[in-house]
Amino acid sequence: ELKVEQNPLFLSMQEGKNYTIYCNYSTTSDRLYWYRQDPGKSLESLFVLLSNGAVKQEGRLMASLDTKARLSTLHITAAVHDLSATYFCAVRFMDSNYQLIWGAGTKLIIKP
Amino acid sequence: SAVISQKPSRDICQRGTSLTIQCQVDSQVTMMFWYRQQPGQSLTLIATANQGSEATYESGFVIDKFPISRPNLTFSTLTVSNMSPEDSSIYLCSVERTDYGYTFGSGTRLTVV
Numbered sequence: 001e002l003k004v005e006q007n008p009l010f011l012s013m014q015e016g017k018n019y020t021i022y023c024n025y026s027t028t029s030d031r032l033y034w035y036r037q038d039p040g041k042s043l044e045s046l047f048v049l050l051s052n053g054a055v056k057q058e059g060r061l062m063a064s065l066d067t068k069a070r071l072s073t074l075h076i077t078a079a080v081h082d083l084s085a086t087y088f089c090a091v092r093f094m095d096s097n098y099q100l101i102w103g104a105g106t107k108l109i110i111k112p
Numbered sequence: 113s114a115v116i117s118q119k120p121s122r123d124i125c126q127r128g129t130s131l132t133i134q135c136q137v138d139s140q141v142t143m144m145f146w147y148r149q150q151p152g153q154s155l156t157l158i159a160t161a162n163q164g165s166e167a168t169y170e171s172g173f174v175i176d177k178f179p180i181s182r183p184n185l186t187f188s189t190l191t192v193s194n195m196s197p198e199d200s201s202i203y204l205c206s207v208e209r210t211d212y213g214y215t216f217g218s219g220t221r222l223t224v225v
Contacts, residue, residue: 031213033213033214035213040221041218041219042204042216042217042218042219043155043204043216045212045213045214045215048212048213088154088155090155090214100145100157100214102154102155102156103154104153104154105153105154
């Protein structure tokens with residue numbers, strides 16, 4: 001079964017703190033995506049991770065991929081209020097005609 | 113990355129009627145994807161639209177309810193037919209750009225009353 005598990009589903013944190021969102025998936029993947037969605041808006045691509053050990057950073061966000069553990073993390077450093085949004089991971093599975101499966105999303109609220 | 117123009121951005125429709133959503137991409141793409149996102153939920157793939165062939169529907173979605181057209185490599189429509197309040201959702205089209213991931217239209221927020 002193709003599964004993508006994202007946690008936590010909800011995260012409330014203070015500005016200035018660090019935190020990590022986790023994305024586990026069930027079987028072989030050739031790429032993993034992280035997206036941001038603001039309320040009432042569409043999805044914005046953040047990162048595309050293609051290979052084991054891949055690490056990408058943009059501002060206060062850093063994403064990494066461990067294909068052996070089937071795990072990706074999205075790390076937030078010194079959070080600021082503007083990062084409040086819902087974050088989704090999506091995994092493209094090789095075993096099922098490259099079907100893209102989405103995580104449930106993590107709603108992140110950063111309090112000033 | 114690709115720019116997708118999606119319209120309408122929102123609509124309020126009477127039950128039993130149909131709504132057609134359009135997506136125009138600024139460059140040619142092989143596949144276009146149609147998603148539904150219910151309030152507070154993740155994305156669910158409705159179908160994949162290839163130019164020149166019938167769309168491929170995911171489990172739980174049927175052509176009679178969600179007919180799709182793909183007349184060329186830059187355009188697609190999704191129709192939500194015989195609507196009921198359960199169809200109230202955000203509908204999104206998407207295309208893949210190698211190395212950029214999937215780009216999304218701005219979404220259509222549908223409310224059925």
